[in-house]
Amino acid sequence: MTAPLLEVTDLATHFHTRAGVVKAVDGxxxxxxxxxxxxxxxxxxxxxxxxxxxxxxxxxxxxxxASGSVRLGGQELVGMPGAHLRKLRGKxxxxxxxxxxxxLNPVIAIGAQMRMALxxxxxxxxxxxxxxxxxxxxxxxxxxxxxxxxAYPHEFSGGMRQRxxxxxxxxxxxxxxxxxxxxxxxxxxxxxxxxxxxxxxxAELGMALIWIxxxxxxxxxxxxxxxxxxxxxxxEAGPTAAVLRNxxxxxxxxxxxxxxxxxxxxxxxxxxxxTTPSLLSLPPGCAFAPRCxxxxxxxxxxxxxxxxxxxxxxCWHPLGLEVAA
Amino acid sequence: MLGHVIERVAxxxxxxxxxxxxxxxxxxxxxxxxxxLIGPDVSQQMRLDTIRAYGLDRxxxxxxxxxxxxxxxxxxGRSFVFGLPVLDLILSxxxxxxxxxxMAVCGAALIGVPAGIYAGYRxxxxxxxxxxxxxxxxxxxxxFWIGLVLIMTFAVELQWLPAGGRGETATxxxxxxxxxxxxxxxxxxLPALNLAFFKLALLTRLARAGTREVMLxxxxxxxxxxxxxxxxxxxxxxxxxxAIPIVTVFGLEFASTxxxxxxxxxxxxxxxxxxxxxxxxxxxxxxxxxxxxxxxAFVFITINFLVDLTYLALDPRxxxxxx
Amino acid sequence: xxxxxPLSRFWAEFRESKVAFVALAIVVALVGVALAAPxxxxxxxxxxxDLVLMDARRPPGYVGSGGFTHILxxxxxxxxxxxxxxxGLRISLQMGLIAGFIAFVVGVSLGLGAAYMGGRREAxxxxxxxxxxxxxxxxxxxxxxxxLGQGKAQLITALVAAQYAYFARTAxxxxxxxxxxxxxxxxxxxxxxxxxxxxRHILPNCLxxxxxxxxxxxxxxxxxxxxxxxxxxxxxxxxxxxGALIANGFQYMLSGRYWISIYPGVALIVLIVAINLVxxxxxxxxxxxxxx
Numbered sequence: 001m002t003a004p005l006l007e008v009t010d011l012a013t014h015f016h017t018r019a020g021v022v023k024a025v026d027g028x029x030x031x032x033x034x035x036x037x038x039x040x041x042x043x044x045x046x047x048x049x050x051x052x053x054x055x056x057x058x059x060x061x062x063x064x065x066a067s068g069s070v071r072l073g074g075q076e077l078v079g080m081p082g083a084h085l086r087k088l089r090g091k092x093x094x095x096x097x098x099x100x101x102x103x104l105n106p107v108i109a110i111g112a113q114m115r116m117a118l119x120x121x122x123x124x125x126x127x128x129x130x131x132x133x134x135x136x137x138x139x140x141x142x143x144x145x146x147x148x149x150x151a152y153p154h155e156f157s158g159g160m161r162q163r164x165x166x167x168x169x170x171x172x173x174x175x176x177x178x179x180x181x182x183x184x185x186x187x188x189x190x191x192x193x194x195x196x197x198x199x200x201x202x203a204e205l206g207m208a209l210i211w212i213x214x215x216x217x218x219x220x221x222x223x224x225x226x227x228x229x230x231x232x233x234x235x236e237a238g239p240t241a242a243v244l245r246n247x248x249x250x251x252x253x254x255x256x257x258x259x260x261x262x263x264x265x266x267x268x269x270x271x272x273x274x275t276t277p278s279l280l281s282l283p284p285g286c287a288f289a290p291r292c293x294x295x296x297x298x299x300x301x302x303x304x305x306x307x308x309x310x311x312x313x314x315c316w317h318p319l320g321l322e323v324a325a
Numbered sequence: 326m327l328g329h330v331i332e333r334v335a336x337x338x339x340x341x342x343x344x345x346x347x348x349x350x351x352x353x354x355x356x357x358x359x360x361x362l363i364g365p366d367v368s369q370q371m372r373l374d375t376i377r378a379y380g381l382d383r384x385x386x387x388x389x390x391x392x393x394x395x396x397x398x399x400x401x402g403r404s405f406v407f408g409l410p411v412l413d414l415i416l417s418x419x420x421x422x423x424x425x426x427x428m429a430v431c432g433a434a435l436i437g438v439p440a441g442i443y444a445g446y447r448x449x450x451x452x453x454x455x456x457x458x459x460x461x462x463x464x465x466x467x468x469f470w471i472g473l474v475l476i477m478t479f480a481v482e483l484q485w486l487p488a489g490g491r492g493e494t495a496t497x498x499x500x501x502x503x504x505x506x507x508x509x510x511x512x513x514x515l516p517a518l519n520l521a522f523f524k525l526a527l528l529t530r531l532a533r534a535g536t537r538e539v540m541l542x543x544x545x546x547x548x549x550x551x552x553x554x555x556x557x558x559x560x561x562x563x564x565x566x567x568a569i570p571i572v573t574v575f576g577l578e579f580a581s582t583x584x585x586x587x588x589x590x591x592x593x594x595x596x597x598x599x600x601x602x603x604x605x606x607x608x609x610x611x612x613x614x615x616x617x618x619x620x621x622a623f624v625f626i627t628i629n630f631l632v633d634l635t636y637l638a639l640d641p642r643x644x645x646x647x648x
Numbered sequence: 649x650x651x652x653x654p655l656s657r658f659w660a661e662f663r664e665s666k667v668a669f670v671a672l673a674i675v676v677a678l679v680g681v682a683l684a685a686p687x688x689x690x691x692x693x694x695x696x697x698d699l700v701l702m703d704a705r706r707p708p709g710y711v712g713s714g715g716f717t718h719i720l721x722x723x724x725x726x727x728x729x730x731x732x733x734x735x736g737l738r739i740s741l742q743m744g745l746i747a748g749f750i751a752f753v754v755g756v757s758l759g760l761g762a763a764y765m766g767g768r769r770e771a772x773x774x775x776x777x778x779x780x781x782x783x784x785x786x787x788x789x790x791x792x793x794x795x796l797g798q799g800k801a802q803l804i805t806a807l808v809a810a811q812y813a814y815f816a817r818t819a820x821x822x823x824x825x826x827x828x829x830x831x832x833x834x835x836x837x838x839x840x841x842x843x844x845x846x847x848r849h850i851l852p853n854c855l856x857x858x859x860x861x862x863x864x865x866x867x868x869x870x871x872x873x874x875x876x877x878x879x880x881x882x883x884x885x886x887x888x889x890x891g892a893l894i895a896n897g898f899q900y901m902l903s904g905r906y907w908i909s910i911y912p913g914v915a916l917i918v919l920i921v922a923i924n925l926v927x928x929x930x931x932x933x934x935x936x937x938x939x940x
Contacts, residue, residue: 098543588786
């Protein structure tokens with residue numbers, strides 16, 4: 001077995017706010033092989049986006065990476081000087097965000113924005129940058145790319161804008177792409193197109209992909225593996241099919257039950273009772289306990305992340321494994 | 326595009342018309358101009374003759390129409406005090422004010438915008454705090470007081486720079502300019518600094534506020550994620566995004582700089598239109614006051630128009646919407 | 649644990665900024681000193697008969713014919729500068745506060761009224777106000793006070809004319825934003841008269857930005873009054889404000905008699921900067937976009 005491309009160990013990212021320390025990410029570990037697609041799933045505020053930004057070293061004060069390790073191809077990124085980290089961003093690892101309307105600079109033509117991203121990693125010269133930009137834009141499905149370099153972001157549709165953003169992320173053929181809810185702001189039909197495009201890109205370029213989403217359905221069509229986050233921790237991880245078919249954690253089960261596709265026609269959608277806890281006042285034990293149907297006294301202590309084969313879960317009362325009492 | 330320009334020109338003309346009415350009624354309807362024209366000891370007959378000669382016995386609207394027709398022919402009347410045509414008087418003083426104002430505004434922009442971007446980029450740094458403290462001073466301390474302190478320090482105590490006057494001038498395009506000679510430049514420096522202080526503070530604060538907001542946007546995060554250096558992010562992305570409010574204020578402030586030149590020119594005995602207007606206000610020289618106010622309004626409207634055109638260059642979204 | 653009221657939470661956050669806290673203390677102290685001027689001042693600077701010309705333009709520390717020490721020296725008329733500053737502070741504050749208050753009332757009424765009326769009348773009022781805002785306030789005040797003549801009432805008129813538009817625009821902006829919200833629609837559908845809805849529901853929600861503008865505008869009014877007096881179109885010399893005191897000393901400055909201008913100036917600057925610092929802190933606390 002080859003060494004993993006990305007190895008995250010006990011990553012913790014904390015925000016020091018006026019109201020107290022917010023542990024947005026608290027002891028997250030996972031690894032990713034070349035060409036592998038991992039879905040990182042959770043509700044808003046579960047720490048999935050902060051995890052993505054932490055990998056790139058893009059945490060602004062008052063936040064900072066408190067502890068842990070992020071290794072890309074064996075190289076430690078946590079504590080690396082900013083200038084070195086910058087040389088990796090966009091080159092070996094890249095990121096795409098949720099809303100393409102706000103990520104692209106509205107007052108700069110996209111050709112110029114692509115050129116900046118190319119020049120950041122030593123690709124210079126009008127001809128060269130132009131050629132590469134057109135090549136990548138064409139690859140992500142922008143028709144007539146050469147002519148559209150002079151266009152501004154508002155002259156593209158939402159879906160096309162996201163393709164442009166993806167093209168910028170792919171300019172240097174990164175080994176790792178982090179996609180933070182890149183289809184959430186788009187129409188459903190466009191979502192499907194972008195998903196299909198991403199699949200073929202991953203297969204063709206052999207890059208690893210972390211797909212961050214709150215939507216299990218989208219993730220399941222794309223990811224080889226799924227990691228479910230709740231309140232800054234991974235509560236369950238494993239191969240997509242296994243996790244979806246036999247979830248171990250009650251939170252994963254709740255997410256599955258609330259999918260519209262699983263609802264019986266004419267019945268209300270199932271909801272997880274309660275709301276996401278404030279990261280400022282987490283219960284001492286399992287953070288999901290207050291909303292969990294199976295919670296008891298044992299849940300007052302934080303469960304360890306247990307490994308069974310390719311799967312992991314963090315629960316005292318895992319589904320499908322209950323020991324007969 | 327052309328339609329938009331024509332519409333704006335029409336709007337500008339309308340605003341000028343409204344301004345002329347306000348200025349005319351404001352200056353002529355309040356108080357009695359006749360008391361300035363003639364002494365209190367002249368005969369009643371002479372008084373009536375003067376009133377008739379100046380058309381002051383006519384109804385106000387009729388006076389206004391006469392006034393407007395004359396202005397359209399380029400005749401702003403004669404100064405009560407100097408006895409010269411007002412237009413000639415103002416034009417002869419204009420270059421001194423123009424070079425002072427331009428130097429102040431450009432200097433303020435060249436220093437203020439970078440300082441503000443820095444303070445917005447590192448809001449918790451020591452240098453940022455120093456920049457903001459200085460800008461609060463510049464923002465709140467009245468211009469005349471800064472002028473006094475500058476004279477006290479650089480002219481009286483250190484004796485590095487002259488305290489007033491224009492110094493030697495050189496001729497360019499038939500007009501006398503101070504900035505062309507070393508001596509003139511030394512005379513220009515303190516008043517320009519004085520006049521620049523407020524704009525400097527204003528632009529610094531604007532640039533800081535804009536930068537703070539832009540730095541939190543996804544645009545900046547995405548640019549960083551693509552590996553752009555911080556310098557490139559600031560210079561290429563942030564500067565472009567904060568440019569629009571800065572250009573707006575920069576333009577508007579140019580007109581108010583003309584107004585604040587009144588104070589600076591008084592303190593530094595700078596022979597520009599500001600000094601002229603303060604003298605004419607003190608002697609209630611109405612034709613000069615009216616012409617000056619119309620000039621400021623004209624400058625203001627022209628600049629607004631130019632600012633509007635600059636928007637089109639700065640924001641591609643508007644180009645499409647207004648095409 | 650009892651829930652803190654919004655006001656006490658605001659105060660707690662305000663106190664966290666040492667600079668703003670010190671600035672507020674200075675403002676309070678200066679207002680106190682100005683109110684108590686007749687009690688503290690060693691001399692009544694308006695009693696022209698008491699002035700001795702021999703004592704004129706003496707440096708700080710000079711013991712005058714009145715028998716007491718002029719700790720800040722004397723001015724060109726032989727006035728004790730310390731006393732003159734206390735009284736000047738009183739006048740400057742008085743002008744700033746009165747003008748600020750009237751401008752607030754006039755501006756807010758216009759702004760809210762325009763937002764409430766809507767349609768063409770709103771557009772017309774706001775166009776005029778925008779036009780005026782674009783025109784430099786100092787010129788307006790300068791020309792008005794020159795035409796109206798010297799005196800407190802005339803000066804206040806000029807200051808109000810130069811400043812009400814800022815309040816009008818702020819009030820209108822905030823009210824227009826509130827008007828579209830559901831709770832206003834709900835209140836308007838009740839039998840309450842429209843103006844009551846404006847005062848009970850819309851005005852309170854517009855107050856935070858208005859308070860910020862008010863703080864800044866009082867400081868501006870004081871600075872503007874000082875500038876006008878410095879230029880000689882403000883208050884008569886018999887009752888000098890800080891600005892007039894500075895102007896009186898200006899001509900002696902080049903000959904090294906710095907104190908006549910400098911000390912009133914320092915008092916003026918400390919007052920204005922302190923008010924602005926307080927306003928700055930309030931602005932930062934009111935702006936939700938900078939909240940973390």
